[in-house]
Amino acid sequence: MFGLLLWKLLRSNRGRLAVALVAVTSGATVISALLNLQFDTERKLTQEFRSLGPNIVISAQPTSGAAIPGSGQTAATTPALMDDQTVLPAVQGASAQNTVAVAPYLYFVARIDQTPVVTAGTLIGEAIRSEPTWKLTGHLPTGDPRECGVGRNVARQFGLSSGSQFDISYTNRTEHLTVAFVLDAGGAEDNQVFVDLQPAEGLVGLNGIELVQIRVDGTSQQVSDTVEKLRQALPGYDVRPIRAVTQAEGNLLDRTRLLIASMIVLILVLTALCVLATMAALAMERRKNVGLMKALGGSISRIVGLFLAELGVLGAAGGLIGCAAGIVLSRWMGERVFGASIAPRWDVFPLTIVLMVGVALAGALPLRLLGKVKPAVILRGE
Amino acid sequence: MAPLVEIENLRKEFGSVRALDGVSFNVEAGEWIAIMGPSGSGKTTLINILGGLDTPTSGRAIVDGTDVARLDEAGLTRFRAEKIGFVFQQFHLVSYLTALENVMLAQYFHSTTDQREARAELERVGLGDRLDHLPGELSGGEQQRVAVARALINHPKLLLADEPTGNLDEANEQLVLRLLRELHDEGHTILMVTHAPEIGALADRRIDLAHGRLAHAPARV
Numbered sequence: 001m002f003g004l005l006l007w008k009l010l011r012s013n014r015g016r017l018a019v020a021l022v023a024v025t026s027g028a029t030v031i032s033a034l035l036n037l038q039f040d041t042e043r044k045l046t047q048e049f050r051s052l053g054p055n056i057v058i059s060a061q062p063t064s065g066a067a068i069p070g071s072g073q074t075a076a077t078t079p080a081l082m083d084d085q086t087v088l089p090a091v092q093g094a095s096a097q098n099t100v101a102v103a104p105y106l107y108f109v110a111r112i113d114q115t116p117v118v119t120a121g122t123l124i125g126e127a128i129r130s131e132p133t134w135k136l137t138g139h140l141p142t143g144d145p146r147e148c149g150v151g152r153n154v155a156r157q158f159g160l161s162s163g164s165q166f167d168i169s170y171t172n173r174t175e176h177l178t179v180a181f182v183l184d185a186g187g188a189e190d191n192q193v194f195v196d197l198q199p200a201e202g203l204v205g206l207n208g209i210e211l212v213q214i215r216v217d218g219t220s221q222q223v224s225d226t227v228e229k230l231r232q233a234l235p236g237y238d239v240r241p242i243r244a245v246t247q248a249e250g251n252l253l254d255r256t257r258l259l260i261a262s263m264i265v266l267i268l269v270l271t272a273l274c275v276l277a278t279m280a281a282l283a284m285e286r287r288k289n290v291g292l293m294k295a296l297g298g299s300i301s302r303i304v305g306l307f308l309a310e311l312g313v314l315g316a317a318g319g320l321i322g323c324a325a326g327i328v329l330s331r332w333m334g335e336r337v338f339g340a341s342i343a344p345r346w347d348v349f350p351l352t353i354v355l356m357v358g359v360a361l362a363g364a365l366p367l368r369l370l371g372k373v374k375p376a377v378i379l380r381g382e
Numbered sequence: 383m384a385p386l387v388e389i390e391n392l393r394k395e396f397g398s399v400r401a402l403d404g405v406s407f408n409v410e411a412g413e414w415i416a417i418m419g420p421s422g423s424g425k426t427t428l429i430n431i432l433g434g435l436d437t438p439t440s441g442r443a444i445v446d447g448t449d450v451a452r453l454d455e456a457g458l459t460r461f462r463a464e465k466i467g468f469v470f471q472q473f474h475l476v477s478y479l480t481a482l483e484n485v486m487l488a489q490y491f492h493s494t495t496d497q498r499e500a501r502a503e504l505e506r507v508g509l510g511d512r513l514d515h516l517p518g519e520l521s522g523g524e525q526q527r528v529a530v531a532r533a534l535i536n537h538p539k540l541l542l543a544d545e546p547t548g549n550l551d552e553a554n555e556q557l558v559l560r561l562l563r564e565l566h567d568e569g570h571t572i573l574m575v576t577h578a579p580e581i582g583a584l585a586d587r588r589i590d591l592a593h594g595r596l597a598h599a600p601a602r603v
Binding site (some may be wrong): 292 | 426430433435436455456459460462463464468470472474476477478479483486487488489490491492495532536
């Protein structure tokens, strides 16, 4: 009988309830679209920021390590070196599964045809993986330590391209290298030569690296967790996140979350007000039937329970329809506004439906008036 | 055996207006009582109190051993569901429920619904072919017969009818009165408010009210 009464109630007031349903559906559409956008853009932004490159850097404490011999620099300005045989295994041990690349760097100024060129000794494969924005022309190193990469400005200056061979020298040592690729990074790397760490150390004449750049995928929190683990594994070293990226990401995500949460609260309040207005009108219309039901022995909790169930159905139906429409809306907004495809998040469905049922029930406040209905007064027609 | 209804020095005041002023009488089980009197004499107030729709200011109104004046809201609700059947002048059917569903609504609030029993009750009042009609599709007399079926479905101890023929034409009035007579013959206890002396004459007893007081309460005829 409860189900029958509920069905008859919904049918008999379909005009008024349709207004409330439109309000709930509209609210649910915008809310589910915003939630979809928030969840997916959060994921996308994290990916985008991660794709900008390394986000953790390890270097020696200023007082530790050894100076590069023959560099001609004073002790105060000479960068300290770290023992790569100590640091790299420790980094590998402490890194999480989401570590994409660990690239050690030893920088020095070598000469090509007597022209000074900034040279970076590194593990070239790791360096490429840590810098996804680099554009390479040529081929990846095949494992031969004499293969190198050159920045596009260096390539232009010395007439180098993939397959070219040239000599590079540092003090009185010289290496004969083959160009595997020309690099276009749009930055300082375009003026550098990237040499495998082993010949670089041979040129400089010692074993050591100046810094390690690490690229970790994941949220700001995951990056911070990895930084903490690395600090514990390398207590004598300076391990720090590249703040410009992680803080920008955190700030942007925080602002986006706040904006979307504010909009959701506003929409929920407006939807509740609309349902409230509809229910206030319905409560007035239903006073006579409520009076009659009370006269027939219906308790107010049983009678109001019927009306609350009606609102629950309204909220759930509006929420469900709104969710489906919201996914379409979020895809459209993603493509038109943000230029990115937004994948539907199915966990938005239950969240939106629960929110809309809650809002619909919050709109049931006028039903409290029905508790005060005196059947004798109502049935007299007053 | 104790009377089914015992009313003792019943008073009801609405602000400064005294609707009932020291009314006392008894009703035996199976009696058909006509409560009569001019407008404002307290007839409807009296049956509202007896039906648990209103509470007295003072005095006692005992129905089947229950003092209505002492019941709280929840107690009054159960009292109405279990002991009272109402028939109103305005029928008061739920407009979006069929005749059958209107009868089942009373069952629902009493305990559990039984469609077969509800159908039998409607057949008894001659509406076996109108089960699935909405109130708007029924004549006044048919609507009142649905109301009678609804009032009887939970086997109440007391049937309270407030001007049950007041909104009916001559033919339908006779139909409803014949129905009430049948119910009386079956042993139902009926308290009926009416203005019309010829309808009041059908009852076992007349209780006349004037200005909230008992004007005339003859013994059983």
